[in-house]
Amino acid sequence: MSEAKKRAAEKALQYVEDGMIVGVGTGSTVAYFIDGLAQFRDRIQGAVSSSEQSTARLRAHGIEVLDLNNAGTLALYVDGADECDPHKRLIKGGGAALTREKIIAEASKVFVCIVDPSKRVPILGKFPLPVEVIPMARSLVAREILRMTGGQPVWRDGVVTDNGNWILDIHNLSIVDPVTVERELNQIPGVVSVGLFARRPADVVIVGGEPPTVL
Ligand code: 5RP
Numbered sequence: 694m695s696e697a698k699k700r701a702a703e704k705a706l707q708y709v710e711d712g713m714i715v716g717v718g719t720g721s722t723v724a725y726f727i728d729g730l731a732q733f734r735d736r737i738q739g740a741v742s743s744s745e746q747s748t749a750r751l752r753a754h755g756i757e758v759l760d761l762n763n764a765g766t767l768a769l770y771v772d773g774a775d776e777c778d779p780h781k782r783l784i785k786g787g788g789a790a791l792t793r794e795k796i797i798a799e800a801s802k803v804f805v806c807i808v809d810p811s812k813r814v815p816i817l818g819k820f821p822l823p824v825e826v827i828p829m830a831r832s833l834v835a836r837e838i839l840r841m842t843g844g845q846p847v848w849r850d851g852v853v854t855d856n857g858n859w860i861l862d863i864h865n866l867s868i869v870d871p872v873t874v875e876r877e878l879n880q881i882p883g884v885v886s887v888g889l890f891a892r893r894p895a896d897v898v899i900v901g902g903e904p905p906t907v908l
Contacts, residue, residue, distance in 0.1 A: 695721070697809035701901030702726040705771045705807050711736045714764045716797040717751060718772025719744040719790035722807050726771050727751055741767060743797050744790040745855050761800060770801035774895070775820040777812050781895040781908065782871045786823030786888030789854050795886050798893050806895035810902055817871055821847065821862035823888035828859050830883020837881045838863055842874070858885050
C-alpha cells in the first residue's frame with residue numbers, strides 16, 4: 694500500500710509550478726508528497742499547511758509555511774482521502790485534520806487528491822464519516838446525527854484536533870446524496886465541519902496504481 698501511496702504522491706509533483714504557493718494536506722500519502730516537494734523548495738513561494746503534523750514535516754525540509762490569510766487564492770492543493778467516489782467526492786478526516794483541509798480546498802483553484810487504489814468506492818460511507826465538534830456539543834451532535842441519518846456516531850476518545858475540538862465518527866452510513874448529507878450535518882449547532890468533500894470535490898484524483906491513473 695505504501696508503494697501505491699508514494700506513486701500517487703510523486704505523480705502529483707507534476708502539478709507543482711515555479712512561484713506557486715502549494716496547499717498541503719495531511720496523512721501518510723501526503724507525507725510522500727511533502728518529501729518530494731522538498732526538491733522544489735527554492736522554486737516555490739512556500740506552502741499553506743493543513744495540520745501541525747504537515748507543518749513540522751514541511752519545515753524539516755526547509756519549506757516555508759505561510760499563513761492562508763496572507764496567501765490569497767492558492768493555485769494548487771494536494772491532499773489524500775479515506776474514500777473517493779466516481780464523482781471525485783471524498784470522505785476525509787481519518788487524520789482529524791478535516792477542518793483545515795476543507796478550508797484550504799475551498800481556497801484553492803485546483804484540488805489534486807492522491808490515493809491508493811483501496812480508497813476508491815462506488816458509494817461513500819463504508820469508512821466512518823468524521824465530524825469535528827465543539828467539545829460541549831458532543832452529545833447533542835451525536836443525538837442529532839442518530840436522528841437525522843440513522844448512522845452510529847462514535848466519539849474518537851482521546852483525540853483533540855489542532856483546533857482544540859473533538860471528533861465523532863459516523864458508522865453504518867451509505868451516502869447516496871453526499872451534497873445533501875454534507876449540508877444537513879453542517880447545520881447542527883456545534884458541528885465545526887464534516888469530513889464529506891462533496892460540495893467542493895477534488896478536481897483531479899491520482900490513483901497510485903502501476904502506472905498511476907489520473908481521473
Ligand atoms: C487526514 C485525511 C487524510 O487525507 C486521510 O485520512 C488519508 O490518510 P492517508 O494518506 O494516511 O491514508 O483526511 O485528515
